[in-house]
Amino acid sequence: MRRIxxxxxxxxxxxxxxxxxxxxxxxxxxxxxxxxxRLKGKADAPITIPGPRDTVFDGGQRIEDFREEANxxxxxxxxxxxxxxxxxxxxxxxxxxxxxxxxxxxxxSIKGCWPTGIYLNxxxxxxxxxxxxxxGTFAIFADGKRTRDLVIQNCHYIQDIEEGRLWRDINWAIVxxxxxxxxxxxxxxxxxxxxxxxxIAGNVTIAHNDIRxxxxxxxxxxxxxxxxxxxxxxxxxxxxxxxxxxxxNAIEPEWGGWNWWIYHNDIFNCHKWLSLCLLYxxxxxxxxx
Numbered sequence: 001m002r003r004i005x006x007x008x009x010x011x012x013x014x015x016x017x018x019x020x021x022x023x024x025x026x027x028x029x030x031x032x033x034x035x036x037x038r039l040k041g042k043a044d045a046p047i048t049i050p051g052p053r054d055t056v057f058d059g060g061q062r063i064e065d066f067r068e069e070a071n072x073x074x075x076x077x078x079x080x081x082x083x084x085x086x087x088x089x090x091x092x093x094x095x096x097x098x099x100x101x102x103x104x105x106x107x108x109s110i111k112g113c114w115p116t117g118i119y120l121n122x123x124x125x126x127x128x129x130x131x132x133x134x135x136g137t138f139a140i141f142a143d144g145k146r147t148r149d150l151v152i153q154n155c156h157y158i159q160d161i162e163e164g165r166l167w168r169d170i171n172w173a174i175v176x177x178x179x180x181x182x183x184x185x186x187x188x189x190x191x192x193x194x195x196x197x198x199x200i201a202g203n204v205t206i207a208h209n210d211i212r213x214x215x216x217x218x219x220x221x222x223x224x225x226x227x228x229x230x231x232x233x234x235x236x237x238x239x240x241x242x243x244x245x246x247x248x249n250a251i252e253p254e255w256g257g258w259n260w261w262i263y264h265n266d267i268f269n270c271h272k273w274l275s276l277c278l279l280y281x282x283x284x285x286x287x288x289x
Contacts, residue, residue: 001045008032015039018047026051026108030058034095041102043125051108053132059094059113063135063160063189066114070137070189075181083178085191086115087198090141093119101125111135114189122146131155137192145223145232148201152209157194159214166190166213167245167269175215176248190215190247199223202234202258212244217270219249222256233257239264246270 001021006014008031014024015034020042026049034057041047074084094113097103097120104127110117115137120126122144128151133139139157142150160166166175166187173179174186181188193216195206204220211217222233233256243250243265250267252275253260267273 015049020047020102021045023048023050026055028052028054030056032057036095036097036100036103039097039100039103041125043102046102046104046125046127048104048106050104050106053107053109055108057094057108057110057113057117059111059136061112061114061135063114063187066189067187068183070115071181071183071186074186074188074191075183078178078181084181084188085176086137086188087196090116090138090143090196091119091121092116093141095119097121097123097126099123103127104129106130109133110139115192116141120144120147120150125149127151127153128155129153133157133194134161135159137189138196139192139194140196142195142197142200145199145201147197148203150200150204151207152195153205153207154209155194156210157214158212159190159192159194161213163213164245166215166247170247172247172271193217193219195219197221197233199232201232202236204236206236206238206241208240210242211246212242214245215247216252217241217243217246217250219252219254220257221254224255234259236260238262242266242268243270243273244268248272249275251275 003023006024006026008029078084093116095118099122101124107130109132111134113136117133117136118140120142170187175190194211196219198221220233249272250270
């Protein structure tokens with residue numbers, strides 16, 4: 001195992017050349033975007049990228065910097081016949097992992113990254129732990145049918161850093177309703193969550209995270225509204241999390257989910273605790289119904 005010290009200007013090259021078992025230790029400082037492709041650790045030798053809290057991946061944007069862009073994106077989606085959201089823009093992650101496996105991100109901070117802090121695509125065996133994430137439409141977004149075996153734990157997320165504006169002052173409709181959008185005053189940039197996925201295989205554990213002042217908590221989409229089992233959205237465990245001041249849903253499997261286990265979460269001041277749409281139980285649970 002190699003332990004390698006990284007600085008903001010050396011991190012990208014160090015990650016590109018990392019080998020299984022490497023630990024790339026982030027020095028304190030302000031870091032720019034990190035884009036990772038085909039980086040592969042091993043089950044017994046993951047590639048670990050840890051950093052202290054004062055290691056900050058900083059997108060440098062506040063909600064007001066991104067507001068109008070987000071609204072105009074949603075207007076375009078609406079004009080094309082879609083639901084006005086930023087899902088199609090989620091790939092714009094400040095940290096991106098594509099076609100990678102056995103990677104562990106740990107300990108550092110992500111701030112002001114709109115629309116997405118971390119984007120995962122067709123990646124497996126990814127662990128994200130003890131991160132401090134503030135602002136952003138999506139703290140973590142995952143897609144790709146090969147994406148599975150994710151562990152997200154002990155993270156802290158505040159979407160609305162004013163801690164009350166989204167819960168108390170902003171009309172729900174200008175964030176999420178399918179109505180005419182005002183590009184200047186709507187707040188579509190907030191229409192996201194701590195973790196969103198679309199069409200991933202599953203095997204996801206979301207545990208002991210502190211999620212506050214956000215529009216949603218955990219929101220995982222099946223890829224088709226028909227709700228047929230396409231081996232997606234399977235085997236999800238959500239436990240030991242705090243959901244406080246969630247404007248829409250704390251937890252939502254959208255269009256289909258199989259074998260979800262939700263327990264021991266602390267939910268306070270949430271519009272809806274659970275929004276269940278075509279949620280299928282495991283065979284073991286079926287015997288109890």
